[in-house]
Amino acid sequence: xxxxxxxxxxxxxxxxxxxxxxxxxxxxxxxxxxxxxxxxxxxxxxxxxxxxxxxxxxxxxxxxxxxxxxxxxxxxxxxxxxxxxxxxxxxxxxxxxxxxxxxxxxxxxxxxxxxxxxxxxxxxxxxxxxxxxxxxxxxxxxxxxxxxxxxxxxxxxxxxxxxxxxxxxxxxxxxxxxxxxxxxxxxxxxxxxxxxxxxxxxxxxxxxxxxxxxxxxxxxxxxxxxxxxxxxxxxxxxxxxxxxxxxxxxxxxxxxxxxxxxxxxxxxxxxxxxxxxxxxxxxxxxxxxxxxxxxxxxxxxxxxxxxxxxxxxxxxxxxxxxxxxxxxxxxxxxxxxxxxxxxxxxxxxxxxxxxxxxxxxxxxxxxxxxxxxxxxxxxxxxxxxxxxxxxxxxxxxxxxxxxxxxxxxxxxxxxxxxxxxxxxxxxxxxxxxxxxxxxxxxxxxxxxxxxxxxxxxx
Amino acid sequence: xxxxxxxxxxxxxxxxxxxxxxxxxxxxxxxxxxxxxxxxxxxxxxxxxxxxxxxxxxxxxxxxxxxxxxxxxxxxxxxxxxxxxxxxxxxxxxxxxxxxxxxxxxxxxxxxxxxxxxxxxxxxxxxxxxxxxxxxxxxxxxxxxxxxxxxxxxxxxxxxxxxxxxxxxxxxxxxxxxxxxxxxxxxxxxxxxx
Ligand code: SF4
Numbered sequence: 001x002x003x004x005x006x007x008x009x010x011x012x013x014x015x016x017x018x019x020x021x022x023x024x025x026x027x028x029x030x031x032x033x034x035x036x037x038x039x040x041x042x043x044x045x046x047x048x049x050x051x052x053x054x055x056x057x058x059x060x061x062x063x064x065x066x067x068x069x070x071x072x073x074x075x076x077x078x079x080x081x082x083x084x085x086x087x088x089x090x091x092x093x094x095x096x097x098x099x100x101x102x103x104x105x106x107x108x109x110x111x112x113x114x115x116x117x118x119x120x121x122x123x124x125x126x127x128x129x130x131x132x133x134x135x136x137x138x139x140x141x142x143x144x145x146x147x148x149x150x151x152x153x154x155x156x157x158x159x160x161x162x163x164x165x166x167x168x169x170x171x172x173x174x175x176x177x178x179x180x181x182x183x184x185x186x187x188x189x190x191x192x193x194x195x196x197x198x199x200x201x202x203x204x205x206x207x208x209x210x211x212x213x214x215x216x217x218x219x220x221x222x223x224x225x226x227x228x229x230x231x232x233x234x235x236x237x238x239x240x241x242x243x244x245x246x247x248x249x250x251x252x253x254x255x256x257x258x259x260x261x262x263x264x265x266x267x268x269x270x271x272x273x274x275x276x277x278x279x280x281x282x283x284x285x286x287x288x289x290x291x292x293x294x295x296x297x298x299x300x301x302x303x304x305x306x307x308x309x310x311x312x313x314x315x316x317x318x319x320x321x322x323x324x325x326x327x328x329x330x331x332x333x334x335x336x337x338x339x340x341x342x343x344x345x346x347x348x349x350x351x352x353x354x355x356x357x358x359x360x361x362x363x364x365x366x367x368x369x370x371x372x373x374x375x376x377x378x379x380x381x382x383x384x385x386x387x388x389x390x391x392x393x394x395x396x397x398x399x400x401x402x403x404x405x406x407x408x409x410x411x412x413x414x415x416x417x418x419x420x421x422x423x424x425x426x427x428x429x430x431x432x433x434x435x436x437x438x439x440x441x442x443x444x445x446x447x448x449x450x451x452x453x454x455x456x457x458x
Numbered sequence: 459x460x461x462x463x464x465x466x467x468x469x470x471x472x473x474x475x476x477x478x479x480x481x482x483x484x485x486x487x488x489x490x491x492x493x494x495x496x497x498x499x500x501x502x503x504x505x506x507x508x509x510x511x512x513x514x515x516x517x518x519x520x521x522x523x524x525x526x527x528x529x530x531x532x533x534x535x536x537x538x539x540x541x542x543x544x545x546x547x548x549x550x551x552x553x554x555x556x557x558x559x560x561x562x563x564x565x566x567x568x569x570x571x572x573x574x575x576x577x578x579x580x581x582x583x584x585x586x587x588x589x590x591x592x593x594x595x596x597x598x599x600x601x602x603x604x605x606x607x608x609x610x611x612x613x614x615x616x617x618x619x620x621x622x623x624x625x626x627x628x629x630x631x632x633x634x635x636x637x638x639x640x641x642x643x644x645x646x647x648x649x650x651x652x
Contacts, residue, residue, distance in 0.1 A: 012649075015637060015640050015641055015644050016637050016640055021617065021618070021619055022617070022619050022620075024634065024637055024640075024641075026641070026644050026645075026648065028648075035488055035489075036540075036541070036542075038490075038491035038492075039491065039492065039493045039542075042491065042492075042493075047629075047631070049631065064489070075489070077489030077490065078489060080489075080491060081489060081491065084491050120649075126540065127540060128538075128539050128540040128564065142540040142564060143540065143564075143567075144540055144541075144542040144545075144564060144567060144568035144571065145493075145541075145542035145543075145568075146542060146568065146571035146572065146630065147567070147571070149631070150630050150631055150634065153631045153634075153635075154631060154634045154635065154641065155641065155645075156634060156637075156641055158630075158634070160617070162563075192537070193534055193537070196560075196562065196563065197563065226537070226562075228563055228564065249651030249652050250651065250652030251651040251652050252651070254651050255651035258649060258651070290476075308475075308476070401485060402485075403485055403486075403488065403489070420538075422478065422480050422538065423480065424480065424484065424485075424503070425480065
C-alpha cells in the first residue's frame with residue numbers, strides 16, 4: 001500500500017495505541033533550552049524520576065542570551081534560567097552548549113549543524129519552531145512544558161496522528177526570490193490557520209532544488225500556517241549536508257540506504273493537496289500583525305475589511321493603499337531560526353557589499369550559532385556588515401522575541417528576517433515587517449523596502 | 459493533576475477570535491522557573507493600563523465577574539507560541555474550562571495536561587452562551603459531555619482517552635510507564651547507525 005513520508009516515519013515509531021486515538025511514539029532526539037525546561041526538571045526532581053535517555057537529549061541556551069555582550073547578563077531572571085539549565089543538565093547528565101561554547105546557538109540552528117537532526121527521526125523540543133527540523137525528512141514538532149517532562153522521563157510522547165497535506169511548489173523561482181518569499185506567499189494566500197491539524201510536506205521540483213538552509217526556512221514557518229510539522233523528503237542534498245558532521249551516523253552509507261526509503265510513494269495519498277506556483281512571485285513583506293497580513297512588492301497595502309484589519313493598522317501606524325516602499329523603517333534585524341544560517345548571511349552580505357546603511361537605519365546582524373559566526377568572520381562576511389555600519393552580534397534568538405536586551409523600541413518599524421510579527425513580539429510597541437534576508441539587507445541600504453526582483457537589482 | 463468531572467460555575471465572555479498565547483500571557487512572564495503564580499498576569503495587556511493601573515473596563519476586572527471558572531471565547535484560541543504558561547495562567551486564575559470555536563493543537567494538548575477542559579462548540583451555541591449574566595451559572599458535565607445553560611443543553615466532543623484522564627486526574631508519566639516494557643523493547647530494536 002502506498003504511503004506518505006509522514007506515515008512511514010510515524011509507523012516506525014509507534015510503541016502503543018491505535019490510529020484514531022493518541023499513540024505512544026518513540027522520540028529520537030529531544031532538544032531543550034533554558035526557557036521551557038526549568039519546570040520539567042523541577043517536576044522530575046519532585047517525583048524522584050530520572051532522564052531516561054540523556055544521550056538522546058541536547059541542550060543549548062538561546063532565548064535569553066544577550067547578543068551584544070554575551071557574558072554580561074543583566075536581567076536576573078535571564079541569568080536564573082540559564083544557571084538553572086546549567087545546573088539541571090549537570091545533575092541529569094545531559095550535554096549542554098552553554099554561552100561561549102562553540103556549539104551554542106539557536107536550538108533549531110545547532111541541531112542540524114551538529115548533525116543531530118537526521119532523516120526519519122522523531123524530533124521534539126519545547127518550542128513551536130521545532131518544525132524547522134522537518135527539512136531533513138524528520139517528523140519534528142514543538143511540545144508543551146508538561147510534554148518536555150514526559151519526554152525526559154519516558155523518551156516517548158502521546159500524539160494523535162494528524163492528517164497530511166502536500167504542498168507542491170511549481171514553476172521557475174525568479175531571481176532574488178527565496179524560500180522565505182515562497183512560504184510567506186503561501187501564508188498570505190491561504191491564511192494563518194489552513195495547516196491546523198495537518199502535517200505539511202513541501203515537494204516538487206522547486207523544493208528539490210532548494211538548499212537545506214532554504215528548506216529549513218520553509219519548514220520553520222509551517223507553524224505560522226497553523227501546522228505543527230513541515231517536512232521535505234530526504235535526498236542527496238540532505239545527505240550531502242549531513243556527511244561529516246560531528247553527530248552524523250558513523251556507518252553513514254548504511255544510514256543513507258535506510259533514509260532513502262523515506263518518501264511519499266504517491267501524492268494522491270495526501271489527505272489534502274495544494275499547488276503553489278512561484279514563477280510570478282515577487283518579494284514578500286508583512287504590513288500587519290500576523291504573518292498572513294502580507295503583500296508583495298507589486299501590491300499596495302490592503303483596505304480595511306474588518307475589525308482585525310483596523311486594529312492591525314492602528315498598531316502598525318500605516319494606512320491602506322500605501323506602498324511597501326513607503327513603510328518608514330528604523331531598524332533592520334537579520335537573525336532568528338528562520339534566517340540566520342550561513343547562507344542567509346551570505347545572501348544579505350552580497351546585498352550590502354561595498355555599500356553603507358541609510359542614515360535612518362540601525363542594523364543588528366545576529367548569526368544563529370557560534371559556528372556560523374566564526375565562519376562568517378573567517379570568510380569576510382562579518383567585515384562587510386561592519387563596514388556597512390551594522391552591529392555584528394553574538395549568537396542567540398535576539399530581537400526575534402526580545403526576551404533578552406535586544407528590543408525594538410516602541411513605535412519603531414523593523415524589517416526583520418524572523419517569523420512572527422505579532423503585537424509586541426520584537427519589543428513592546430515594536431512594528432515588525434517580515435521579509436527575506438536579501439530584502440531586509442537591501443532595505444537597510446536603501447532606507448526603505450525596495451523591489452529586489454526589479455531590473456535595478458537582477 | 460486535579461480531576462475534572464463536573465463543574466458548575468460563573469462564566470465570563472471574552473468573545474474575540476484569535477486570542478493568541480502572547481495575549482493570554484505576554485512573554486515577559488515566561489522568565490520564571492516555577493509553574494504557579496501566573497494568574498495575576500493573565501491577559502496582562504488587556505487587564506492593566508500602560509501605567510500598571512487596572513483597566514476597569516476589561517471584563518475580567520469587573521467585580522461581578524469575581525470567582526469565574528468558565529471562559530467563553532471565540533475561534534482559534536491559544537494560537538502562537540507553545541508556552542504552557544498560558545494554560546497555567548488560566549488555571550492559576552481559577553478557570554476550569556474554556557469554551558471556544560476552536561483551539562490551536564498545542565494549546566489544546568497543554569490544556570488536557572493541566573486539567574483545563576477545552577470545549578469546542580459551534581458559533582450558534584456559543585452565541586446563546588454569550589448571553590450568560592454575571593449572576594447565572596453554566597454547568598459542564600464531562601461524563602455526559604454536555605454544557606448546560608438555563609434550558610439549553612449542548613453536546614461536545616472529546617477523545618475518550620483524554621476524557622478518562624480528566625475524570626481520573628491521572629499523571630501522564632505514571633500512565634505511560636505502564637508501557638515501560640514496550641518502550642524498552644522498542645529501544646532494543648531501534649535502528650542505530652552509530
Ligand atoms: S529564533 Fe525566534 S522563533 Fe526561533 S527559537 Fe528563537 S525565539 Fe523562537
